[in-house]
Amino acid sequence: MTDTALEPDVLDERPGDAVPSSTPPPGAGGHGPPPVPNFNIVPVRALPVVALVLVGLVVAIATDNLWALTFFHVAGGGLWTSLDLFLGLVLGPIMGSMTIPARIEFTTKFMPKMLLIMPTLVAMTLGAGFQLARHVGNLEASYPHHGWLVASMVIVGIMSVIALGLLEPANLAVLFELKKPRPNGERIGRLMKVFIYTAGITGVLQIATIVIMTFLASR
């Protein structure tokens, strides 16, 4: 994303999101690097929302409530898929066309939120999904379309390895890089590409999961 190295002079003046007046604006002919807005790696204020969702998930599982399990599974899966596809196929190309300061500002505001949103959605979808499949009998080996369910498990497994092994580490590494006094723009660019591309790949795999899930739901 950010295809330029960032110099330390401007980046030291981070508090308040202000652009130092001595810095020429991007595209104005100067080589001054863009500032990095002050940001929190983990948006602490959103943690109660995450806790609420996880408590709701546990309650849904504990009560074996069919509606609640379906809600958590469908809502979580729908949001997970939409976010992945939107990020990889819509937002990624848009970010690529943004100016470097705009990309940095967007990244510092967007990526911390993704750090909480994605694991929460994954926990919702998979936790409720497993319990739902068990509840309605789809998990049983005797289920006529058991092979399709196993296929969806394999796809989800591949997505999990990609998300946890590539996407999340890249997300976190970008945020810590941006917190440095001298962030390395080229490195951020490399890591952001990993993030965007893996989000796109998991989004495409999600479509395969949706095809299987809707097939099973219609049987």
Added chain:
Amino acid sequence: MTTATDTVPPGFGEPDAEDLRQADLPPVMPIAITTLALIVSGGILVAAQYGRPAHLTVPTVLLGVAAALLLVNAVLIARIAAFAWPVFFRVLGWALLAYAVIAGILEYVFVYDHTPARLLMLFSGMLVLFAVDVPLMLSYSVARWQPLDAT
């Protein structure tokens, strides 16, 4: 991902101290991703047999190999001489907490479902490895790009 508005300042693309250190680092990420893939594969193999007598030999072997790889990774990381250890342990601590919660929810599901003892042991082992392997990946991938004196 470049645009006409990108101005490339002097020094762009030149490796910094963290870039130069990368060649000395062990292959932690490929091993950790392989570990995760083995754990997930074992989980799928067991889940696919739900409702009938499960054959646990292959999942148990996968679990054993995953545990061995995780141990190898821990040793490899511990032997790194120049590393941003404070950052590594800070991220590791918080990530362990977060993934312990996630693994705890999954463990709760298995216990709640009265999963048979042998299966539960296998699932629990997988969850423990999962809850350690992912934080290890997160903390390593952050610390590897941090200066040695970073806190």
